[in-house]
Amino acid sequence: MATFDLNDATVVVVVGSGAGGGTLSNELAQKGIKVVCLEAGGRHEMEDFQNDEWGSFGQISWLDKRTTSGTWRVAKDFAGLPAWIVKAVGGSTVHWAGASLRFQEHEFKVKTVYGDIKGASLLDWPITLAEMEPYYDRAEKKMGTTRTNGIPGLPGNNNYKVLEAGAKRLGYKEVHTGRMSINSEPRDDRGSCQQIGFCFQGCKSGAKWSTLIAEIPKGEATGNLEVRPNSQVLTIEHDDAGKVTGVVYADKDGKQQRQKARVVCVAGNTIESPRLLLNSASAKFPDGLANSSGQVGKNYMRHMTASVYATFERPVHMYRGTTMAGIVQDEARNDPSRGFVGGYELETLSLGLPFMAAFLDPGGWGRDFAAAMDAYDHMAGMWIVGEDMPQESNRVTLHATEKDQHGLPVPNVHFDDHPNDVAMREHAWTQGSAIYDAVKATKTYRTPPYPSTHNMGTNRMSENARDGVVNKHGQTHDIANLFISDGSQFTTGAAENPTLTIVALAVRQADFIAEQMGKNAI
Amino acid sequence: MRLIDKRARVSRRTLLRTGAAVAVAAPVALAAGQAIAAAPVAVTGEAFATLVKLARDIYPHDRLADAIYAKVIEGIDTAAKDDADAKKLLMDGVAALDSAAMGMKHASYAAVPSYDERLEILKTMETSPFFQKIRGALVTGIYNNQEVWPVFGYEGESAALGGYINRGFGDIDWLDKV
Numbered sequence: 190m191a192t193f194d195l196n197d198a199t200v201v202v203v204v205g206s207g208a209g210g211g212t213l214s215n216e217l218a219q220k221g222i223k224v225v226c227l228e229a230g231g232r233h234e235m236e237d238f239q240n241d242e243w244g245s246f247g248q249i250s251w252l253d254k255r256t257t258s259g260t261w262r263v264a265k266d267f268a269g270l271p272a273w274i275v276k277a278v279g280g281s282t283v284h285w286a287g288a289s290l291r292f293q294e295h296e297f298k299v300k301t302v303y304g305d306i307k308g309a310s311l312l313d314w315p316i317t318l319a320e321m322e323p324y325y326d327r328a329e330k331k332m333g334t335t336r337t338n339g340i341p342g343l344p345g346n347n348n349y350k351v352l353e354a355g356a357k358r359l360g361y362k363e364v365h366t367g368r369m370s371i372n373s374e375p376r377d378d379r380g381s382c383q384q385i386g387f388c389f390q391g392c393k394s395g396a397k398w399s400t401l402i403a404e405i406p407k408g409e410a411t412g413n414l415e416v417r418p419n420s421q422v423l424t425i426e427h428d429d430a431g432k433v434t435g436v437v438y439a440d441k442d443g444k445q446q447r448q449k450a451r452v453v454c455v456a457g458n459t460i461e462s463p464r465l466l467l468n469s470a471s472a473k474f475p476d477g478l479a480n481s482s483g484q485v486g487k488n489y490m491r492h493m494t495a496s497v498y499a500t501f502e503r504p505v506h507m508y509r510g511t512t513m514a515g516i517v518q519d520e521a522r523n524d525p526s527r528g529f530v531g532g533y534e535l536e537t538l539s540l541g542l543p544f545m546a547a548f549l550d551p552g553g554w555g556r557d558f559a560a561a562m563d564a565y566d567h568m569a570g571m572w573i574v575g576e577d578m579p580q581e582s583n584r585v586t587l588h589a590t591e592k593d594q595h596g597l598p599v600p601n602v603h604f605d606d607h608p609n610d611v612a613m614r615e616h617a618w619t620q621g622s623a624i625y626d627a628v629k630a631t632k633t634y635r636t637p638p639y640p641s642t643h644n645m646g647t648n649r650m651s652e653n654a655r656d657g658v659v660n661k662h663g664q665t666h667d668i669a670n671l672f673i674s675d676g677s678q679f680t681t682g683a684a685e686n687p688t689l690t691i692v693a694l695a696v697r698q699a700d701f702i703a704e705q706m707g708k709n710a711i
Numbered sequence: 712m713r714l715i716d717k718r719a720r721v722s723r724r725t726l727l728r729t730g731a732a733v734a735v736a737a738p739v740a741l742a743a744g745q746a747i748a749a750a751p752v753a754v755t756g757e758a759f760a761t762l763v764k765l766a767r768d769i770y771p772h773d774r775l776a777d778a779i780y781a782k783v784i785e786g787i788d789t790a791a792k793d794d795a796d797a798k799k800l801l802m803d804g805v806a807a808l809d810s811a812a813m814g815m816k817h818a819s820y821a822a823v824p825s826y827d828e829r830l831e832i833l834k835t836m837e838t839s840p841f842f843q844k845i846r847g848a849l850v851t852g853i854y855n856n857q858e859v860w861p862v863f864g865y866e867g868e869s870a871a872l873g874g875y876i877n878r879g880f881g882d883i884d885w886l887d888k889v
Contacts, residue, residue: 383874510880566864
């Protein structure tokens with residue numbers, strides 16, 4: 190395995206090892222480019238993962254201090270936990286459920302299609318679906334996404350069968366076990382899904398694609414990639430010409446190190462990435478790096494989410510098998526006659542008893558709550574994920590007084606629902622409940638959003654430098670050798686789970702960086 | 712469908728062998744109101760009993776023994792042993808609960824006979840730090856207690872058992888009958 194010197198200024202430094210950073214690191218390494226990937230969290234291999242919700246939460250979650258504000262319910266119920274994401278090698282691909290959906294064509298040009306929506310900072314992506322298709326192809330191939338490349342779908346579990354039966358009775362047509370980056374048959378030296386459940390806690394069989402298991406080891410095998418765990422990047426440095434020169438990070442002992450770099454790619458997820466740019470403010474860039482537009486940290490999106498759980502007279506045991514076991518896609522279209530723009534997906538979701546108690550109705554108690562828990566094994570559940578409207582006021586900022594363990598300002602995450610989000614959620618709750626009522630639910634529950642798992646938009650991609658932070662390659666408008674490589678570059682969020690698009694963008698960005706380095710442009 | 716034995720955390724074979732299902736199931740299925748052996752270290756015995764009553768009222772599960780609730784209160788009590796603020800929060804909280812009960816129902820909280828009447832009292836203090844501390848501890852103390860998982864039909868760890876690929880992940884059999 191490669192190791193690179195701190196003073197080696199020829200390396201590409203990638204900050205973060207998740208869907209964006211882990212994929213980019215491997216892709217660059219495959220092209221013969223030397224990469225140092227700095228990961229804030231530790232390295233836990235699949236045998237270390239725990240089939241234990243709270244145990245795993247303590248093991249892999251990003252639990253550094255964060256604050257929240259705004260009217261979203263997460264700020265009240267989970268004030269210090271705006272996002273449910275991972276601090277470990279592999280990033281949130283350790284935790285993700287595996288849903289791998291392409292964006293729809295119109296979702297790359299929502300400003301044009303939706304028009305002006307009051308209060309929303311909509312913008313068209315500077316790329317189209319047609320431009321993304323070859324990269325979606327490559328992403329699906331590398332991830333082994335079911336229902337692509339001739340890979341069969343996964344079998345449906347009990348939770349899926351309830352969803353499917355209800356959805357079909359309701360007349361929904363696009364109902365299936367999903368496009369999942371979980372092996373339905375052995376592939377890429379990994380076995381097929383054992384229906385363990387606990388997808389959120391890190392897959393213990395290796396059937397689920399993650400950068401930890403499927404990208405980073407391949408990159409390391411080239412001799413061009415060094416992954417340094419427990420290395421949290423604190424600031425990015427630049428020279429007088431305004432080019433970035435490297436990063437300062439805290440190593441496993443909390444000691445500061447300086448890694449020089451030819452190119453820096455930031456993939457710390459949508460809260461940490463803008464925070465890092467803002468914390469890197471200097472005399473030359475007083476508002477933070479790559480922030481001439483003032484857009485860094487703004488337009489934070491988290492998807493319009495919610496859940497519906499339902500109880501039935503007879504048992505379901507929804508927790509058996511894959512956590513996200515199937516999908517209803519009929520509502521994903523844009524159909525403003527429903528009272529909102531954009532669309533949403535309905536995807537099965539199950540929580541174990543411990544997390545159900547925490548999330549079914551946060552803060553809930555009493556007889557009704559206990560009755561719901563008593564019916565836990567007779568319960569089915571789905572997650573709602575839809576496009577939310579970007580708003581400038583939804584943003585990640587540096588806290589004025591609170592500092593983290595390294596003495597840097599912690600991020601505050603402010604979020605208010607847009608009226609379009611509220612209307613869409615209401616519609617989705619109604620439809621989700623109707624699905625379960627169609628198979629004679631005894632009771633349905635409208636569960637509010639969990640802390641954010643889909644975090645997007647705080648360093649958004651734009652055609653014009655004044656509207657966003659990065660161009661169509663994720664390259665910052667202001668600094669040629671500084672890139673954003675995670676979901677924070679999303680211009681808008683679409684209705685689909687973001688990981689496939691993050692991976693496709695990383696594959697595309699790796700091609701661009703290699704080409705630019707080859708031409709000595711960066 | 713493969714259903715699970717909800718009585719206790721022991722295998723069916725053990726139950727059959729011992730022929731003493733009731734006795735084996737006892738740790739979880741103890742009747743409500745059974746005497747609690749715990750000796751409090753921070754709060755008084757009377758306050759402890761009130762806290763256990765409160766705990767059950769917050770998450771009332773008839774199928775859970777008082778011992779399950781008492782275990783959570785025991786943890787809170789132990790943590791308050793050398794923490795004057797925490798101890799004060801508990802003792803003041805119990806006093807406030809009893810005082811509210813006296814005002815509304817002319818009895819101490821634990822002596823108010825009906826759940827609905829106690830609920831009325833709790834509604835007046837559900838946002839207090841005291842109530843929230845107890846409730847918060849119960850969310851994990853009850854539902855993350857592996858002893859009670861079988862009672863709720865939750866099977867916990869599955870990877871070590873080979874997942875559910877051969878253990879009923881898709882064995883639901885009633886959907887065409889509803």
